[in-house]
Amino acid sequence: MKKEQIKIKGTGVRCKSAEHSSYNQVPDAIFHYLELGLISGNELAIWIKLLQFDNDKYGYAYPNIEQLMLYCNLGNSTVIKGIDNLCRVGLLAKEKQQRLFKKNVYYVYQPLSKEQLYSQVSSKLVEKFTSNREDLYKKYQETYLYVIKEPEKNL
Template sequence: MSDKAKALPFDATAGYTGIPNVILTHYQYFPKLNGNAVLVYAFLLKFYNADYGYAFPTQEQAARALAMSDSTYRNAVKTLVQAQLIQTVENGGGAKNLVYYFRKPIEDEAEFFRMFPEAAENKRKQDAIWSNIGAKRKARVV
């Protein structure tokens, strides 16, 4: 067990679904990648089947388990596809369910922002907002 896992107040070696850190860093600036999309991403990771190479919960199963509407679930999946985090394929059965393939997240920040200029613009705006907030706080202290 790693030192980091030992520091947690619970056993982190089993029963957990890990989310790549990059999802919580520069992917956060991807348009429409909100908490619902991250929750769906984590849920799909939980259902990933290494033997098959994909996840295949039904849309109804996922929406119900996540306590979200079908449309909220579908919008989150659409965002994950646009962010190139997953690829979906209809399973070909009569139920029209999807099979979810995971794509490797872009870890290099510069590459990510080149690929998704809207995310780079969102980051620039957020950096400006937080810079302004920092300046105001500093001015109050002086």
């Protein structure tokens, strides 16, 4: 079944505008985890939602799996596996909270800097990412130079 294509007109308001504070900032370093394939886009969405749920008073987030499924538009096993992986890569810690009827609580951690992260992963993983990035850059350069050199052929 084909998914319906919906066209939505955006606000046109710059997200980083100082007058709009109803957004959450995400550390740039989280994208190094994504680039290296340590987390998926789905896991990034889960991490961001848990960051939003994080309660300053208690120091943790405590949504249930169903809430995360709903807010991230993901299935049960995707959310559960995503949480497990986020814990594995050090972006989350999960524990049962006795005073919350043994409900899971999540401690959302800042991502490591690029240098800290790269020092903990295999050099093969870093080389693979670097090689892929260089290949993409070369392909972009070749395409861009072709368009500049021979613009009449691109019409």
